[in-house]
Amino acid sequence: MSELDLVVRNARAVTASDIISCDIGVREGRIVSIGEALLKAAREIDAAGRYVTPGGVDAHCHLDQPHAAPIRMADDFTTGSRSAACGGTTTIIPFAAQMKGQSLLEAVAEYHGKAEGKAHVDYAFHLIVTDPTDEVIGKELPTLIGDGYTSFKIYMTYDDLKIDDRQIIELLDVARRYSAMPMVHAENAECIEWLTKKLEAAGRTAPRWHAESRPMLAEREATHRIITYAELIDVPLLIVHVSGKDVVEQIRWARSRGLRILAETCPQYLFLTAADLGLDDSYEGARCVCSPPPRDKTSQKAIWDGLADGTFTVFSSDHAPYRFLGEDGKHPGGKEVAFRHIPNGIPGLETRMPLLWSEGVLKRRITPQKFVELTATNPAKTYGLFPKKGTIAVGADADLVVWEAKETTICNAMLHHAVDYTPYDGMSLQAWPAMTLLRGNVVWNGKEFAGDLAGRFLPCGRPSLYPDV
Ligand code: URP
Numbered sequence: 001m002s003e004l005d006l007v008v009r010n011a012r013a014v015t016a017s018d019i020i021s022c023d024i025g026v027r028e029g030r031i032v033s034i035g036e037a038l039l040k041a042a043r044e045i046d047a048a049g050r051y052v053t054p055g056g057v058d059a060h061c062h063l064d065q066p067h068a069a070p071i072r073m074a075d076d077f078t079t080g081s082r083s084a085a086c087g088g089t090t091t092i093i094p095f096a097a098q099m100k101g102q103s104l105l106e107a108v109a110e111y112h113g114k115a116e117g118k119a120h121v122d123y124a125f126h127l128i129v130t131d132p133t134d135e136v137i138g139k140e141l142p143t144l145i146g147d148g149y150t151s152f153k154i155y156m157t158y159d160d161l162k163i164d165d166r167q168i169i170e171l172l173d174v175a176r177r178y179s180a181m182p183m184v185h186a187e188n189a190e191c192i193e194w195l196t197k198k199l200e201a202a203g204r205t206a207p208r209w210h211a212e213s214r215p216m217l218a219e220r221e222a223t224h225r226i227i228t229y230a231e232l233i234d235v236p237l238l239i240v241h242v243s244g245k246d247v248v249e250q251i252r253w254a255r256s257r258g259l260r261i262l263a264e265t266c267p268q269y270l271f272l273t274a275a276d277l278g279l280d281d282s283y284e285g286a287r288c289v290c291s292p293p294p295r296d297k298t299s300q301k302a303i304w305d306g307l308a309d310g311t312f313t314v315f316s317s318d319h320a321p322y323r324f325l326g327e328d329g330k331h332p333g334g335k336e337v338a339f340r341h342i343p344n345g346i347p348g349l350e351t352r353m354p355l356l357w358s359e360g361v362l363k364r365r366i367t368p369q370k371f372v373e374l375t376a377t378n379p380a381k382t383y384g385l386f387p388k389k390g391t392i393a394v395g396a397d398a399d400l401v402v403w404e405a406k407e408t409t410i411c412n413a414m415l416h417h418a419v420d421y422t423p424y425d426g427m428s429l430q431a432w433p434a435m436t437l438l439r440g441n442v443v444w445n446g447k448e449f450a451g452d453l454a455g456r457f458l459p460c461g462r463p464s465l466y467p468d469v
């Protein structure tokens, strides 16, 4: 047997099912042996009894998506993937977004241009379908699914992204026929528009009113509706960025009927509430404007419970990077604008894993195995990247995170994105990645970023909810 390139020794290796004490042997970027006292390798890393988890798979992040001027995303593939690596994430699945009137094939080609040679971690693409023409439904989407783009996002809200219910049904039917995974942003656009107009007429335009304009009932109704369509078509789907209690109940209801409904949640629904958008008319809360908005403590608890009991399959960042200052972000044109015009989304690629490890695992709300399931194994399975990604097993890519118990107070200066704030500023965590390895190479050593633009495109295979028979 030829020599190993690397051995990670004395690891407490965590998978979605087990924790084992072992050495992990790596050759040519892949794990080739897991055992005791493996032979010496060219490179050695002593994990000294520390937890070692699979590199994170962040299945929901936005990088370099186009916007109408002056809005611009702060992170491109280089800064976004750098930030991911430093927070323990080695695979990202951002979106190739179709603009209305654009061909989906063209959108995908454009995104490859944005990513190729510019990513520090491996990446796949979800599609965003905003213009499901006959050509898209009949030809482009089936072709792309066959070529490794096996998931697509559907928006039920946002004027420039949403499609109507008939189009949604058509798309779900394509997903079923070609074994793709639809992901749905479920909020009732009509309720939101009606409430927004009413708030504007009353002069209530400060960031905090964003939360009032998108109440949980709008999310609950749209979730119920999309579950109904999934049942009609007999297709699995995943509801993205679930924010609170009423929606968690909808997911459980759907599962109790035997429907293949998966759910994702994100750090903002565990650590922020609507109060973070402001208690008065200050503009500071624009930092935390995202959709659906953060809710309340009761919803935070419902989300924690749902993570622990398996209601949620995936924990993603929904990194949507807009600067707070400067005219290309939360102050469009350099102004404090009405909440309707504040770009939606918050940064989170780098903080996703440390937040859940510290506040979830170390505070015993979830087990280490559940952490791995939610942050790596399930996203890899759901989107057809398993077992290459998302686990510690012979044959898998040697994407690993070594965890260190270390009190860390989050501040934006320590993060590696190009955004000028983090919503978690000042929060004290009990752990941070001491090392991140991408295919056996150190990309973060606990102090410094060490990536070299080695990220590769990953075509996605069959989503796990379409079992091969
Ligand atoms: O507010 C959010 N979540 N912005 C990002 C886009 C999306 O809908 O996920």
Ligand code: ZN
Pocket (backbone or CB within 6 Å): 185, 240, 241, 291
């Ligand atoms: Zn969304």
Ligand code: ZN
Pocket (backbone or CB within 6 Å): 060, 061, 062, 318, 319, 320
């Ligand atoms: Zn998103």
